[in-house]
Amino acid sequence: MTRDSAGEPGADDGDSVVYDLAPDCTAEDVETGRSYLAEINGIVDYGVFVDLSDSVSGLVHESVLEGTYGVGDELVVELESVRENGDLAFEPVDVDDYALETVSHDYSLTGTDRLEATVGEQIHLEGVVTQVKQTGGPTIFHVADENGVVPCAAFEEAGVRAYPTIEVGDVVRVTGTPEHREGSVQIEVDGLSKLEGEDAAEARDRLEVALETRAEPHDVEPLIDWPAFEKLRSDLEEVAQLLRRTVLEGRPIRVRHHADGDGMCAAVPVQIALQRFIAEVHEDENAPRHLIKRLPAKAPFYEMEDATRDLNFALEDREKHGQQLPLLLMLDNGSTAEDVPAYETLAHYDIPIVTVDHHHPDPDAVEDLLDAHVNPYLHDEDYRITTGMLCVELARMIYPDLGDELRHVPAVAGLSDRSKADAMDDYIDLAAEEGYDEDRLQDVSEALDYAAFWLRYNSGDQLIQDLLQVDSDDEERHRDLVDFFADRGREEVDEQLDAAMPHLEHETLANGAHLYRIDVENYAHRFTYPAPGKTTGEIHDRKIEETGDPVITVGYGPDFAVLRSDGVRLDIPNMVSELEAEIAGGGVSGGGHLVVGSIKFVTGKREEVIDALVEKMAEADIDEALSSAAPIDD
Amino acid sequence: MTRDSAGEPGADDGDSVVYDLAPDCTAEDVETGRSYLAEINGIVDYGVFVDLSDSVSGLVHESVLEGTYGVGDELVVELESVRENGDLAFEPVDVDDYALETVSHDYSLTGTDRLEATVGEQIHLEGVVTQVKQTGGPTIFHVADENGVVPCAAFEEAGVRAYPTIEVGDVVRVTGTPEHREGSVQIEVDGLSKLEGEDAAEARDRLEVALETRAEPHDVEPLIDWPAFEKLRSDLEEVAQLLRRTVLEGRPIRVRHHADGDGMCAAVPVQIALQRFIAEVHEDENAPRHLIKRLPAKAPFYEMEDATRDLNFALEDREKHGQQLPLLLMLDNGSTAEDVPAYETLAHYDIPIVTVDHHHPDPDAVEDLLDAHVNPYLHDEDYRITTGMLCVELARMIYPDLGDELRHVPAVAGLSDRSKADAMDDYIDLAAEEGYDEDRLQDVSEALDYAAFWLRYNSGDQLIQDLLQVDSDDEERHRDLVDFFADRGREEVDEQLDAAMPHLEHETLANGAHLYRIDVENYAHRFTYPAPGKTTGEIHDRKIEETGDPVITVGYGPDFAVLRSDGVRLDIPNMVSELEAEIAGGGVSGGGHLVVGSIKFVTGKREEVIDALVEKMAEADIDEALSSAAPIDD
């Protein structure tokens, strides 16, 4: 519809305004019931032909004409009808006295939210280019406006880049026709131009405002009322905003998460929330599959190998599909100094990094490298607020409809990481309302652990969703599968411990704590479930139960040791630093939490390193309140 | 053609039956030479228009009309001609006295076997939905009837699921038009409805009968006459029936086979037979590639890791392509208790499992988990009937045209597994008829072994087919390649044994048997061909030849030992059980055949376990007839 200063529709019926179409006006600018100034350009038996603009002309039939007309005469007409073939018929309007108002061509914009309604009609659209993909045929520009992202196909010559000066990030005006194409609405481009100067600035401001508004996270009530969580809420909202914005900008998201129970309880809800939001935003139906990928990380930090691989894939996707480089979302992982080299590798490219983690962070080391960082330790809270708990809320902020499916997930996350959070009871009650008793929650946690081990580097989307009963609809299978995997995992733990326990070396330290050592290379099965970290943890748990006393457990292999303690005031990161300095050629490194962690060394110095470590442990104070009930990463 | 009770074509020429089309009849129901009751609904200069049903009408030209007619009058007519544009012309029929018979609309079905002949015509089809794949454009329903499976494309809106209530397994009636599409005949759907109640039951019964009939295995004469095989024949026929049925139902098949000579001699023929049958059944030309996949398994049992990976792929294929979950076909693998955890994992999903194996089975453990199980031990036969021998016959039951290509394969299978079957001579004679002397057969077997090692987790389809000379047509290359791989393999065995033999420890046991021990971790090359199992086997073979006496050979690494024996009455599964009980913290497990097998333990207890094992071996009776000439799985 034409917009001009003459007023709103309804105000212009039969009044004395006559419109004068600008030369670039098209038939689209002609409104029924309005009077237009026309010029006669041809006279035939059955009427006269009139021009309203360069491209708008039509017939006034002799039956409605009165008087005589010559070519070049002016005539005030209004639209009578549009024939099927697009021909226009006008009829004369009898006005003596009128005000003439010029009508500019209507370049008013059609938002991506109204494309379905305008299929087959030429429209205009303004937005930011988010992807430029050269196909064998047309060039596909993905353009994001205030409402969504739409692929726009421009054809220059087969396989030849159309509009070669237009790049990702440019603000453009697209003129074209929305069409259905392979399940998506796509715009067939008639014209595409980059906005410059003020136009661009104005459009960019408008889009920015809209984007920020649209990116705003949903204001959801947390599943439970929990003061400790409130401290982190605004941080999470910032991440939700950032992730929603990333989706709106058409940038892919790559999720790397810790491959354990809590990590999966964190990553799966966020993945599903983002997929649903992507589906809502993007006209391209393959977008949810192409724009988000979840990948488990085996190590408790972001390894250089993974970073190199991620970068490699990202660069290839940019090369092949013209995609933007992705945002990296680290979940239940990524807060520590060990992540720095990998982060620095990516920092050379336009790859924002966002981390939600509950492992003890090294904020000084990572803060500069992160676009957002959520970690309970940054707010005087600790690992007891697990990443899974945080991410369930994050998922709901991103896409709140997901809420009901997720009510049991924080409890699983908490049990997986043995969280002693005061909120655990509430979470367990919440899960109970959904029919999950504590045993089943524990089973889900064990089952996730077991499945993650065998999936190795695969995300195993459907299987994990079946185990976690999220975006999965066969309740019975879920139950059976959880039972089976949990039982199976426990059996294999038992087998492992049957082999290992007789080889446990025990001593009572000077401080009275029990020290148990186990050589997991020689006295546990290798390359099978449970891995050394979990094996050590399980041994430790049994010994705590058995003794009730302060216990330290060390599980060591050729060049590493896993440490767990309860009731002893250890400071493992500090011990590692001391050992590093004290033992020349020991190649000591490592870390973790205060009372639980791991340490690496060169094989040939194992005995010396472990002996020195034990000596330090013997000097630590007893503090029965301390517990290593945190995730052990193997 | 219309079917009714009036009789067969030929009986209705010029007789006094006049047909009355039911209102839903279409032009398809009108037959030349038959008289139909029509009603005049219009009169024009050049004739009268008549209606035969709601949608069948046409002109009776004035030139063939006599008398006067009024609108609404009845007229008996027969079809004169069908114009190019589909218009019908009728001519009056002069009948005074006639019997009126109602004609129902012909919903008679066109089978998938007649689609090529009906391209471009509307047809009806009934069948079971085997796959529902949502594409970016139409929804593709794969429908199986008595004769085959055809993709049916239904378009609702681009990327929108058509007929959303229709699911895999439903019996449906499809009305549509067969068209060529990318090498397949595909039906463009005009209508698709789920049959309910009696209709569905009837159709299902009809399809079931047809399916069972069509699934019936071919009744082929075994390649050789062999009483022992006869015992297994009906079991194999059952498997052939099940596999053919699986193909007819459009369910994918995933083959996991032991990655050795016998395993490949088993899996390759079955793979090719199924591919050819799939090509015959499915209109979709990509079906053979999409519906069957062969994968070697490194371990002598179905590992949890493989099962998790298989499940993961299956769930993804269901998600992405709407495929049914697959049938798992275990070949030369899968009969033992060690397979149970993996089987149980799959049991939670609709994944039937079929096993053809000749390793010593644990029927009690696996039987409940298998849909079919063929194993010579279940019929008082043993490993000498190798899986390759069985599967060549299975392949011929599935697709008999394959027969001639396979005549040399059982001999290769037998030699690979050192089968001492009485049928070996016949198999070797059969191979000789095809130009394979025993040396070449042995070379093929060695070459397969060598290639399998380097292919690792790849199936290497074409290379293996070239080596096995099945579905491969360059005889000379086959010969050269076999020579080269066999020689190369032997050279590497020699190199390995050059290193290992000097480190062989010998002792004579109390029962007089020679015991040879070799530390394959320290005295053989690692990560290269031959692997520890084959290294041990080759050492054993040389020692038997050298001594002629009863020999036991133990090849051990850090946490495993491979055992072979000849002439000693061992019961390895029993020994393993005893060791498991006797050695606390030994982590002992394992098994195999009676006189050949392997054992695992924790590294730190290796010496104790092996010493205890040797003690037991020393007590075993000598029995020169016993041979470990069975496959050693490394």
Add this chain to the structure above:
Amino acid sequence: MTRDSAGEPGADDGDSVVYDLAPDCTAEDVETGRSYLAEINGIVDYGVFVDLSDSVSGLVHESVLEGTYGVGDELVVELESVRENGDLAFEPVDVDDYALETVSHDYSLTGTDRLEATVGEQIHLEGVVTQVKQTGGPTIFHVADENGVVPCAAFEEAGVRAYPTIEVGDVVRVTGTPEHREGSVQIEVDGLSKLEGEDAAEARDRLEVALETRAEPHDVEPLIDWPAFEKLRSDLEEVAQLLRRTVLEGRPIRVRHHADGDGMCAAVPVQIALQRFIAEVHEDENAPRHLIKRLPAKAPFYEMEDATRDLNFALEDREKHGQQLPLLLMLDNGSTAEDVPAYETLAHYDIPIVTVDHHHPDPDAVEDLLDAHVNPYLHDEDYRITTGMLCVELARMIYPDLGDELRHVPAVAGLSDRSKADAMDDYIDLAAEEGYDEDRLQDVSEALDYAAFWLRYNSGDQLIQDLLQVDSDDEERHRDLVDFFADRGREEVDEQLDAAMPHLEHETLANGAHLYRIDVENYAHRFTYPAPGKTTGEIHDRKIEETGDPVITVGYGPDFAVLRSDGVRLDIPNMVSELEAEIAGGGVSGGGHLVVGSIKFVTGKREEVIDALVEKMAEADIDEALSSAAPIDD
């Protein structure tokens, strides 16, 4: 245009030659301004219809006709006009006396270089079939003529092989119409026939001549003037010719290169040169991606596993895409006896192998297996001419426009391999002209090493191009990335050496050389950067610097040792042979250069092997000039 003996265009205006079209002539054979003999075959009110050949006929309008004509009369006409619908109009020509010349149908060929200009017109083309791909629709024949390769789509029936007797390698004549299709020009085939006998021989000769001409390498001036290089120049030209010819013939190329700095400096330029040449030759825009693949090889020789994998992929590509088997291009790898088994595996298939390497070759072992072999040692030069230096020139011979991007690459290659070539100064000067000082070149080299380690089996195309600043356009990122990777790599080397150096065992040999031994399994971190080879090399370098004396360094693991020496006249290949003979059951193998290399053995004989080796080293002469500054392959 029709060609005949009557002379050139211009000679035939208005002269007395009248042309008689042969019956198979088409409208294409009719030239404006020429006189043709026609026969009247119809007379109508408005003129007469004439036939010029079986398929050429048209109207002579009555307005231009004089006199009376009868059907069957001859008439001399010339073309008046061609209507939009293709109808021809002729006008009579008044000639009394003329010479009649027969015109044959013009089958003159249109080269693939003129397809764009003939889109939409029927043309003829002769060439060799390079690929036959059966799609679901048409069969695609890729046909190479003197100028390029074009896909020709022939449709028989959907998914059915058209012209089933035509195979790769046949010389064919294609009649068809060039059309744009998915970014490529493709010929829609009207007819395709195999040339036989003399025609084929003639065409093949013509194509061969053209191919050889077109394959000719560019005659580029080497980047620097270097007499030593001149000896290898013609060998490289031969390889350039062979590779260009391979591209022209449409055969894929698979590059396997040493995964170190020099290997990447060699492979990346050649890859890019070939990609650009492929893009130029092939009409199919995906050809550069489909026809060349670069893969790093971890071992310093072509492993059986890689060869089996390469063969497997090649056979699958042939099966799925009808591609020819590839040419294998070995770079910075492939000259030694260790490559023979892998080469022999491929030798059974049509896979030419070309090697450019600067490691000490075993020409007797490999020569028969290679189609071309460039190695400085074959011309009394040595490793100091690095493969990267050679391949930069090779790349320029293949595609000279690449020259300017590559001017810094030889210096990187040389520094990576510590080349002491006299040309190094010139190369470094050349790089300096491009703004690379020696520190930065060294950094690039270190960065490549570090990236290669983490990329593992991935080629990492874009990342490596960014590091090497070839086909990459962000100078600043290049610099930052190189700095970061180089620093990071050095840090990790330092960490490794901090652990290792205190465990270095030192002794002074009888010949006065320092011997350093390091147990890299026990005193270095495993599975991390730097790997054992580089660790040993770095230790060695430090010790040379420290002592200034002749130094030998041995880094050993469980079953291998890496050897480096400076200033000692070692002959490592000979030592390995002696040890192999002397130490029974040692499983000794290995080799390398004279003064640098590696050795393998069985774990259990490590001490004995290394002691014996040291003994031999102690007897070696001191020769300060000798340096192990050659690539150490780990």
